[in-house]
Amino acid sequence: MAKQENFDDTHSRGIAQFVAGLRYDKLPSEVRERTKLLLLDAFGCGLYGAHLEWSRILQRTLKNMDATRACTVWGTSEKLSASNAALVNGTQVQGFELDDAHHRGVVHLGAATLPALVAVAQDRGLSGKDFLTAAVAAYEIGPRVGICMTPDHIGQGWHPAGTIGIFAAAMGTARALGLDTEQTIHALGHAGTQSSGLMAAQYGAMVKRVHAGHAAQCGLLGAYFAENSLTGIRNVFECEYGGFCTTFSRSHDRFNMQDLTAGLGDVWETMNVSLKFYSCVFSGHTALNAITDIQEEHPFGPDDFERIVVHGSKVTMDHVGWKYKPEGMTAAQLNLPFCIATLLLEGDVFVDQFNDAAIQDPRRIALLEKVEVVEDPAITARGGKYRHMVRVEVFFKDGQRLERTVEVSRGSEKRFAPQSDIVSKFEKLARHVLPESQMNELRDTVLSLDSLDDAARLGELLTVR
CATH class of the missing domain: 3.30.1330.120 (2-methylcitrate dehydratase PrpD)
Structure with a gap:
């Protein structure tokens, strides 16, 4: 992929270099342990969401359109292609207002990230350590895009679960696939041009639940496209005309591009993700x-x-x-x-x-x-x-x-819940779908993810047998 000259891609490249260079042994121990709890919470949300009306509509629709049977639809016995499984599972995680959020970034992360990574693990294979590393890549970049755009982004009517979450999904998938810096830049570009989601959906539309699933699907696809040399927008944040920042904000004083790369590798935004203990926004x-x-x-x-x-x-x-x-x-x-x-x-x-x-x-x-x-x-x-x-x-x-x-x-980054409360929430949700023994094995597998040889096991444990 030849580098285009005469334009600024400082922040896009900075993000891509961080993601492509991130390794398990670079993660502080507290970030690893926090990420496991965030993943466990998202799995519980996704399992509970399996039998909600909007989730079932997607399951039926995509089953009739998609003959591929490779990746698990969580909480069911069904399988779909990697991209469609990511779409459904992301919708399920966001399906009942139970999932995580980064307050400053104003974005749900698990719903966009985890479905894409489980799909990669089942499609390509992925160790537990690599899965965890990819998740941190997503949890670091997604919030920074949201922080850059400020709360004015949602204030003017965009739904960040879709518009921002897609960058988390793309960067998590890029890390999972082992893309290099240049490929990761293009994955960012694909994510930016597919970004979508309108807050008018909050007034009753089922499609509000689908925005995060769409982000998971398109972020995954963007990384796969980049891996196969389909070029994206190389300066997706910096471009003055039609770039993400200028297009999704009303004016230059409503975003701060420096926030895209501020503190990468030193300040861990993963530690600022909050969890819900009420089933509402x-x-x-x-x-x-x-x-x-x-x-x-x-x-x-x-x-x-x-x-x-x-x-x-x-x-x-x-x-x-x-x-x-x-x-x-x-x-x-x-x-x-x-x-x-x-x-x-x-x-x-x-x-x-x-x-x-x-x-x-x-x-x-x-x-x-x-x-x-x-x-x-x-x-x-x-x-x-x-x-x-x-x-x-x-x-x-x-x-x-x-x-x-x-x-x-309660549950926010400044009042983060103890592990016992997070495990209890997971069990209350997962118990609706999985037998006790399988639920317990999934819980223990996530909490010891570092020692898992093949993260495709997660997909198996999310399947109703």
């Missing part, structure tokens, strides 16, 4: 934490208050503070007043609290009318690092007012 978790904190101080239920006001950033208000309409499960899980009503009525906001009846539950709809989400300009002014910060006020019928401020949610 991350932008609502701090408010839910605030309410449970207030309940610990002053126990109360649905009949005890007049109104709740959530003060948050403009991004939070736009993302989850809109007026609820019962137009599907996606709308329910991405609407903060609905989730607060669910917490107050059900005592939790996990998988058992969401079903078809819940979407139109008159009790929840009546209660959510007492919840208001408003922008606090002071929180907005603190920038992207504080976009999930909230100040929650509860006004009680007896005249009391209690308030709680929460900057980061």
Whole structure:
């Protein structure tokens, strides 16, 4: 692949050099151990998502179109081609608002990354150490693209699970395939031009779940294309006309290209990935934490208050503070007043609290009318690092007012959960699909991934026998 002259590819090349040169023995031990927990969490999410309506639609559709039977559709007995398995499995991981996120990068990583890597392992073969290394490559680059683009990227209507997640998938796959620097540059270029996803999907469309699956599929394909000499955009971030940064932002002051390569190999963004313990969009978790904190101080239920006001950033208000309409499960899980009503009525906001009846539950709809989400300009002014910060006020019928401020949610990088909580979440989800013995073997295999000779074993353990 001949190098084109007379243009800047500084950051694209810097990313590619990092990914192509990353080796297992370069990973700090804490990064290796954290990555295993992130992978375990994503596998649990993907297994639970196997039998959701949107996942089954994809499974049926692609089974009828795809005669290849090489790679596992997690939580089923079915197999598809590597690319289509990545599409379905990525959709399943993102399928019920349970999966990880990098808050500053505003991107889900496991849903885009893991399905592509399992497909490579089953298609080509991959050791456990190489699988882990490829995952870290993805978890390092995906967030940096998101940080570069700032929260304004989602604020203007792009869905980062698709638009940013694709870079994680492409870089993870490139590392898994052992691409050199030049090939990895082209894999980046393929990812950038296939990037897509619109936030309008949050108002009820099933396709919202598919964005991460599309990222997994296209990121994988882009790396395979690059391996076989199909050229991509070599300066995909730097190009002034039609480059990723300029096209997906409103102006030059809304992205910072230096963030693409800042700290590579020294600052590990993998350690800043957060996990969910509520089955709803991350932008609502701090408010839910605030309410449970207030309940610990002053126990109360649905009949005890007049109104709740959530003060948050403009991004939070736009993302989850809109007026609820019962137009599907996606709308329910991405609407903060609905989730607060669910917490107050059900005592939790996990998988058992969401079903078809819940979407139109008159009790929840009546209660959510007492919840208001408003922008606090002071929180907005603190920038992207504080976009999930909230100040929650509860006004009680007896005249009391209690308030709680929460900057980061439980499970976030600053309040990361202990391994026991993450394993418990995995088991609660995987148990819906796998027998106990298989679930336990999958758990133990992921937690000792370094010693696995052939990572294709993961695909076998994700298969319903």
